[in-house]
Amino acid sequence: MPLLDEFFRAPAVERIYSDESFVQAILDFEAALARAEARAGIIPAAAVPAIAAKSRAEFINLPSLARAAASAGNLAIPLVKQLTAAVAEDNPEAARFVHWGATSQDVLDTAAVLQLRAALPLVLSDLDAAAEALAVLAHAHRRSVLPARTWMQQALPTSFGFIVAGWLDALLRHHERLVFLQTSALVLQFGGAVGTLASLGKRGPEVAQFLAEDLLLGLPQIPWHSHRDRLAEVAATFGLAAGTLAKIAHDTSLHAQTEVQELREPVAVGRGGSSTLPHKQNPVACAAILAATLRVPPLVSAMLSAMDHSQQRAMGGWQAEWEILPEIIRLTAGALHRFAAMAPHLAVNVPKMRENLELTRGLIFAEAVSMALSEKLGRAEAHRKVEVACRAAQNAKRHLREVLASDPDITSFLSEADLDRLFDPLNYLGSADTFIDQVLATYRASRAQNGAAQG
């Protein structure tokens, strides 16, 4: 559905998951296999340049490949045929050694791993951009007070910086998880027809090692063709990240409601307008993120179900992965890409945040009062007294502070100055700042480490 690709997906990641790039990944495997087998002395070194020269996607007829795949059962078989023919044109001798000892699944699984390797830095880069934007927001809005909402009801004051620090904290865990995939999932698959590498006699492990070195992939203890947990873990890891993106986009859209107006997506020409409502500024990026991430959990479910690979090559489970895993990565990367574009330009309406704290006529400060009273009356009694005052304030549409100030039962414990203090939101942020500091420290440490790793 290319028409919606820009809505749902990230252009750079799309390029990796294009047909051409997938074919190229397959051909990269074939070229590397030839080099590894020549190095091991299994095929003649002279065959390598001929094979490598033709291992380029531009030489492949994609429509004919697509047609052949339907009856061949996978893309590798007809692709190897095309490659062999192309090599044979220039060097019939070399053509004999194309795809030597490998099986279709080796090629297709390793190509999927190579695509993942190419996609991960792009995803991490968007994640870094988003994290940086959030770190800036968390720091800048430490004292931007607004109502925290639980059960969609205003609960207590909090700061926007604290909320954002929570978002950032989650993103940092996703960063670690995605980085971990570079170890856990970027592993060569090479087992031959049934995993034993029988076609290479006893030389299999040596070729596997050379091939892994050539492709810069990890080398497994045993071929994993029929055990898909590594790829399913990739799916789950992206699924976890998608879950956090959904939460943030959902929250943002709640903050952006006409009745709340605490946040707004960046405004741009042609963006978020309505075909019939000239005044609308729809939170289009949030909707795109929510729509993309809504689809990821069921796709993860499909990927986990597909782990039930029968025997040494699945009927259905393997073939299902071909589109599920890319789609999970594409949708999550797309959501992240939109978030990374939005986060640095999110419009924060600090005055409106503070204004919204006044909507409950002081009820939002009830816990502050209750805790102050608790020191004198115990939690239960204090809670009860304040609950009564809250009901009274609600029924009479009076401000809670006023109700409390007029109740001798309360004023015998709390002075005017006490009430002033208790009804100032900046005095009831608890340890929000400490938590923000802790998250920012982790963020800076993580950034330093990643910078060091890349530097």
Place this chain on the structure above:
Amino acid sequence: MPLLDEFFRAPAVERIYSDESFVQAILDFEAALARAEARAGIIPAAAVPAIAAKSRAEFINLPSLARAAASAGNLAIPLVKQLTAAVAEDNPEAARFVHWGATSQDVLDTAAVLQLRAALPLVLSDLDAAAEALAVLAHAHRRSVLPARTWMQQALPTSFGFIVAGWLDALLRHHERLVFLQTSALVLQFGGAVGTLASLGKRGPEVAQFLAEDLLLGLPQIPWHSHRDRLAEVAATFGLAAGTLAKIAHDTSLHAQTEVQELREPVAVGRGGSSTLPHKQNPVACAAILAATLRVPPLVSAMLSAMDHSQQRAMGGWQAEWEILPEIIRLTAGALHRFAAMAPHLAVNVPKMRENLELTRGLIFAEAVSMALSEKLGRAEAHRKVEVACRAAQNAKRHLREVLASDPDITSFLSEADLDRLFDPLNYLGSADTFIDQVLATYRASRAQNGAAQG
């Protein structure tokens, strides 16, 4: 992922779900809207030909549409802009009336319905072809005996015709369900920005009626933009069909195992070969069906989750549907298409079926013996006696009949002739034939009715 489209999907249905066809469906709505509003006297009749003339996908710049959709939030907004501009070139006056009073969701939802309407006959046609093939098989193989398997263990004799009649019976229910969608789901969506058709004053229902008549769609009691149960029911209905296709493909692949060899997919050049195993004939169609249908249930789950449309237009839920519903239809249609192509040419190995009945050395006839003894000894005692004989036969690797014939406890109740009869599978098919007849009668009635409906 066009490279795998022929593997997973049906070409004819793909054409309906191409970008071009979707754009055309949107433009069909716009042209019909102009006609309906002219008929109602809301826009000038003179505007209609100008709008209709430009309501053709070939005039639309798809890449620019895709780019604009990402920030506009949907395809309708930029498409209406392009259409308006195209109309304005020839007739600026008419351009003023493009999309009059409609909202993006009216257009996109109704376009989705129009695509569904185009797809249903193709799906039903493949279903009819598959049903016809199964009806032929069910009739032809009434007396083709083979082991029925429960818990993947041989249980009792059955006939292949009986098994296929069960498949057919399920397909006939899916046929009814899909036909029902033509009433339940092919319903116009037309509500304006928030469902009230406020932009048409009090004339909304009249325009809606004319529009439904023009598009030959049902007219709902109230716009359904924020209630998606009709489309989710479409998804579920396809999901149910996919479930049956998965079951049949799974069973076929079990029958096709090297150790069973009762069924084989049609053999064709280039089909199901292996890149390394020259002797392999892989059941490629079954794998394609299983892989496609494995993905449908989670997509149905996504579609049901997306029903949680917030308020009068969803954040996420609606946008998610844009690709989920087509994908459910495309994958199910693809699986059905492959099954319809395979079913008439399924190779049935009748001798091997009968041969497999002998694998248990008569144990598969144990229930027949047990039931015969039950008449004399009661169910529990008979079951116990036969269980003992079965264990004895297994342990001694003797044929059950032999064990029974040498046990006076048994022979006092069952003669040689009794045993002959009891060990002939054709004598233990119960009411298989009656059930086949009932299913075939239903099939013929259904076909007659559909023929009448179409004729």
Place this chain on the structure above:
Amino acid sequence: MPLLDEFFRAPAVERIYSDESFVQAILDFEAALARAEARAGIIPAAAVPAIAAKSRAEFINLPSLARAAASAGNLAIPLVKQLTAAVAEDNPEAARFVHWGATSQDVLDTAAVLQLRAALPLVLSDLDAAAEALAVLAHAHRRSVLPARTWMQQALPTSFGFIVAGWLDALLRHHERLVFLQTSALVLQFGGAVGTLASLGKRGPEVAQFLAEDLLLGLPQIPWHSHRDRLAEVAATFGLAAGTLAKIAHDTSLHAQTEVQELREPVAVGRGGSSTLPHKQNPVACAAILAATLRVPPLVSAMLSAMDHSQQRAMGGWQAEWEILPEIIRLTAGALHRFAAMAPHLAVNVPKMRENLELTRGLIFAEAVSMALSEKLGRAEAHRKVEVACRAAQNAKRHLREVLASDPDITSFLSEADLDRLFDPLNYLGSADTFIDQVLATYRASRAQNGAAQG
């Protein structure tokens, strides 16, 4: 998890899905089987009273049943053993005919159908109560104007009655779907070990007919043990209903936000309070509905996946259904039960609804103005002009009406009286009333028909 059963589930439906009731449903099958087989002359009539007398759950040792099921593979085997032993105590001769000719799956599948039959009227009764409450609200709030929200932004005025009519319209469709299950799904399963009823010779269909008559269930064309589409359709139908309940609960919670305050769940002692926030009134019922319905779509996915029953009795797929289908019904029934309890007592804050229409300083009336101008300027130009005025109003924090009234470009087309009319929400409800009338008429017709059906 009984501790949460009252939170998530409906007590009356829970009783049907208790262990005792399931065991009783199994025993009801066994008693009916004895009667049907005696009627067909297959077992002695004298065995029937003895079997029927012991076919009561109170005679069954449930803990021992649970233990035996784990190794037997299902509940029917050990339950039939217990029943046989109980019958044998009084009448050893009758004990010989317990469970005659049936298989475990016949018993368990039909018991599941009997439970469904018992649950459906309870579910429909809650649905009726909810529908009645919504019909009252839809009628009462025809002129209760409030902002319609699209993309979580105020879009246009609507009436709360219109919104509720949309909810009701969807519920009426679910009513039809649930009623339809009484025909489509309440079907006997009776096929013996592999579906052929071989153990009954040629008498199977006759016994099946008597059994269906006794249990008041439909009679299928062919046993459906390995084709689960009827039960999966039950799952999907409940899934569809759950989707609508989620949407309504979600909307209600959005209307109930502190910043919106248009709706409130009924207040009750001990309800929705917070352990720390004395002023909170949490929308507990909405949360319970959302939590229950969030889980249904993935369970429907599981049920659809489980349709892949291998051969004549599944490895896994069948056994998985045992808890999935009840859970889908229980969670959906629980959500509906909470909604039916909440709907009649929903507190509607009409003044606040109207107040919220003023939040955009007139922007919400932009389309009304735009449409009025369109008649003079064409859609595009009018849209553009109003968009400019909206931006101006937003930037200057002025009321849109004021901006328009001060723009000669506008006032040359729209008089003061025009603007008065255009900024009154009651003048921009379009056909809301007509749509409400249509839905209420359908509701009354449906109620009359159901009353007649029950009367």
Place this chain on the structure above:
Amino acid sequence: MPLLDEFFRAPAVERIYSDESFVQAILDFEAALARAEARAGIIPAAAVPAIAAKSRAEFINLPSLARAAASAGNLAIPLVKQLTAAVAEDNPEAARFVHWGATSQDVLDTAAVLQLRAALPLVLSDLDAAAEALAVLAHAHRRSVLPARTWMQQALPTSFGFIVAGWLDALLRHHERLVFLQTSALVLQFGGAVGTLASLGKRGPEVAQFLAEDLLLGLPQIPWHSHRDRLAEVAATFGLAAGTLAKIAHDTSLHAQTEVQELREPVAVGRGGSSTLPHKQNPVACAAILAATLRVPPLVSAMLSAMDHSQQRAMGGWQAEWEILPEIIRLTAGALHRFAAMAPHLAVNVPKMRENLELTRGLIFAEAVSMALSEKLGRAEAHRKVEVACRAAQNAKRHLREVLASDPDITSFLSEADLDRLFDPLNYLGSADTFIDQVLATYRASRAQNGAAQG
């Protein structure tokens, strides 16, 4: 559904997820909170013994708790009320300090973490038992040759030891993942009403630290109440393990088919019998594993979807987790428990495995021949020649070796001795042994490390 608990679930894990244990986990939190706050000097030390003494599940009225939870919205609120009342009976002063400064979510989330901590060692213990059994099998069956199957067709010889080494290798990764959860997921949640710990002034982090120390849990950078990725990762990790268990159980059931008979579940009295088929030995454990694990992926999907927690406490998402996460753990633990019980007693039929290699009349050795010829003819030509010979053998129902031996085109390249060698499966296991060794070495290292960790 207790009747099926022994079928689907592990008794020891069930005890942890009983109502009583959950209540106790909540009370453990409350007692620890009192200790931590006394240590921090926030509540009087004298209150601690009174609170601790009553923090025992036996003092709690569960039915009344269940009833209250439905309207209170969660279990913690009424439970704290009961606890407070119980403490007050003995020590009214201490009762004032129950639950001081905490919120319901702190209690419920941390209780869930405590349950997870209790469950993990039980799960790991079953995993260890299963791994040990597989290690023994992998080693013992290095030379037990059988057909490897791809696409459910015999492909090449392999050894059963090699297959099992693949299973073991996957289990070892799951072991690591589950151990990792002990770091990543066993983290305190303590944030007060909205995460800021405002009710404790600036003392929150100190109390949090003492509380984490008391409960032996990790201390997060910031409360995670509205970011559920840690728990969702638990769900995904169990989902990955479930996927592997499904694959192994599926494979086992395929090997156990009547037509294959290479494996058989342990036979036991009352196990896997059929109610009507006296000879059946159903693979009950495999069915239970498949049925349990079929349900886990959709539940993981639900858990990922539930990550969309709105704002500072979710409407629906959080409440949904209460039953989803336990169910994922229970079903996976149940599947693993059954597998751990089955694996050491799996009956391996080595002669039948070798016999099955003969079913294709030598075709299974085609690749061996093809590779041998490739050295002389190139891959493509060799493949073609062998494919022709295979077709000839199939058509004439002759043994491939015979066909080859009678073809001068072949015999000019391959001698009789060559053919002898090529048709011996033990000569075509490639590097199976090396791979087994590598996996076993990893297993031993992992066991040593875990032993050391525990020792």
